[in-house]
Amino acid sequence: MESNVLTKKWWHDAVVYQIYPRSFCDANNDGMGDIAGIISKLDYLQQLGINIIWLSPVYKSPMDDNGYDISDYQDIAAEFGTLAEMENLIAEAKKRDIRIVMDLVVNHTSDEHPWFIEAKKSKDNPYRDYYIWRQPQADGSVPNDFHSYFGGSGWEFDAATGEYYFHQFSKRQPDLNWENPKVQEEVHKMMNWWLDKGIGGFRMDVIDLIGKEVDKKVMANGANLHPLLQAMNKATFGDRDVLTVGEAWSATPEIAKLYSNPARDELSMVFQFEHITIGWHPQNGKWEPQPFDLIKLKKVFTKWQTELSDSGWNSLFWDNHDLPRAVSKYGDPGKYRVESAKMLATALHFLKGTPYIYQGEEIGMTNVRFDSIDDYQDIESLNLYYERTAAGVPHEQMMEGIYENGRDNARTPMQWNSDVNAGFSTARPWLKVNPNYTGINVQAALNDPDSVFFHYQKLIKLRKELPIMTYGQYIPLLDDHPDVFAYLRAQDDQRILVINNFSAKKIALPLPAEIQGIQGKCLISNYQPHQDLAETITLQPYESFAIAYTQPAA
Missing domain, CATH: 2.60.40.1180 (Golgi alpha-mannosidase II)
Structure with a gap:
């Protein structure tokens, strides 16, 4: 049997570790994780064996959506630290042969970004066309019936100029107008600024939405999407040896090949989510989870492994900052937590592609069941809870959906030890700690040679030693x-x-x-x-x- 003829890349046998900064480690004890906290744990990550950190956004932001609403792409949010600390993180990680992949959020900005502040001033402001504006319909109503992914209309009225602006997510996350060449130039310039600082690449948030055709209500995979990515590749990372991964909820194998076939000069790979969405209700989505079906899951894995075998590349993951904990979703968070966490790791890491580990996955962290909706912080869970319960969905039904699939499952603070607040912070954390931290934590894992941690460590080592795994x-x-x-x-x-x-x-x-x-x-x-x-x-x-x-x- 012939070996695969793909041109070898450094990220082919790499393993990525995703850090959600506000929940990872709090060095200054203000209840919020920070960059200094990440630096303090680099030796731990080096021990695990990973060589890439995907860092969820640390840019300046009013934190309406936990940093995915950026007000300055070239500065750091005060709660996370300073630009100097960010540069130090890049340098300290490099000493340990770890590269930092930044989260690129360019489908939208914060409504506090200077571009949007300018855009709101008048219809003829130079920044007006950085965003998407439409006149009200004749009766004064919204331009069309597009519904935001976070609930409510995708249009927000601006009384000062008498027009609506478009947002696919929170109304505080106005969508950028990628049809404007100036937007493209500004983003490319910013990307090169970060690349020049020595980062290892970008994870691109909802990148399949930048080619949107708003008036047709076509959001994903718009006609301009791939030309825009090819232009981005040419202007920024194309001649640099970096990793680029696009978040693409809409991707099929055919579309994924468009992104990741090296001959097309777009991205290294995409995150596709078909293995996630098969567990959702066809109409009501993740808030009405469906029974787990392994045969369906295997079909999805086999389809992607087969279709992308020769032209393209797979990203491999069970969970991330938006998804529930893998051991709770696919394994047994109780009696067989350790066994099922190891099983899930083995099942995934021997597949073809680049594996991603989400913080805490390597110690078998689980979902959480907080008593009250008031204990939750996630804007998506809260907005849809109130919207749907007001429409008659029972409280208990919505809570079960949140317990199983809400984004805060992944965002509870990292469990470092059995001390107060799991060793994450001596202050009250921004989000409550999962009560099971006294038994499930890094310190306990490192003291047990048979722990989930050492299973992951062994899998990562095997991937580097055995080209057949890659x-x-x-x-x-x-x-x-x-x-x-x-x-x-x-x-x-x-x-x-x-x-x-x-x-x-x-x-x-x-x-x-x-x-x-x-x-x-x-x-x-x-x-x-x-x-x-x-x-x-x-x-x-x-x-x-x-x-x-x-x-x-x-």
Whole structure:
């Protein structure tokens, strides 16, 4: 079997660690995580073995959407620190062979950005066309019925100029007008300013929305999207050896190839979310979660692994700052928390693509169930809770949706130890700590050689040592098994067999003929290592393992 002919890139065998700064580590004890706190934990991340940090936004912001509403792209929010500290973080990370990937939020700005403050002054202000404005309809109503993703209309009236401005998210996040070449020039200039500081690239927030066609109500994948990205590539990162990943909720494999095929000069890869959205209600979305279906999940993984095998690149992730904790979503946060957290790690990290770890995932942090809606901070959860309960959705139903899929599940403070506030801060944290921090924390994980942390550390090390994990072909097995996700990675005569039990049951598993009787080396396991495979094997609850072997000549 031929090896993949992709041109090798430094980020192909890298592992990315996402930091949500306000929840990671609070060095000055004001209840809010900060850049100094991140610097203090770089040795911990070096020990884990990651080589990229994706940093959620630390730019100056009024924090209407926790920093995804930027008022100055070239300054740092005071609660996170200073520009000098940011430069120090880049330098200290580099000493540990870790690159910083910045979060690029350019679909919209804050309404406190100087461009928008100017734009509101008059219809003929030079910055007016940096944003999207429309006249009211004849009856004074909104230009069209587009509904914001955070609830309510996507149009906000500006009394001073008598026009509506457009926003896909909060009304305090006005959308930029990417049809204006000056907007493109300003963004490109800002990106180069950061690249010149030595960052390792950009994660691009909702980048599939910048080509929007507002009057047609086409938001994702507008006609100009890919020309805009190609222009961005040419003007900024195209000739630099950096990682670029676009958040693209609308991506299909065909669209993902447009972004990530190297011949097209766009991005390194995209985040697609099909494996996430299959668990949502077709109409009511994530607030009405559907029962977990492993067969559906496997089909999605197999589709993406197969479609992007030769032209493009996959990003691999279970969770991020917008998603619930993986062990609560797909595993067992109770009795089998450790086993299922390790299983999920193994299932993901042996796939082809670049894996992303979200802070706390490496110690098996879980979702949280706060007693009151008042304990939540997330603007999306709060807006939609009040909107939907006012429309008659029962309180209990909305709370169950928030418990399962609300964004604050991922944003509770990082659990460092069993001290007050999980060692995150001595002050009251901006968001309450998950009460289970006394048992689930970094200190406990580092003191236990069999912890989830060391399982992740081993997976990261294996990826760097075994090119087959990066470049080998993906071959699915046992497609129709309702509880087991199994696959092969293949490169020349080398094979890795990966088997994952996604259930709390013991399973007697008849193996496909082609892998019966193989003898190999167990690379990793969350129970006793398997070495030789009979016709049928017994899997323990949430058991998973990977075996490397050589395929005999035909």
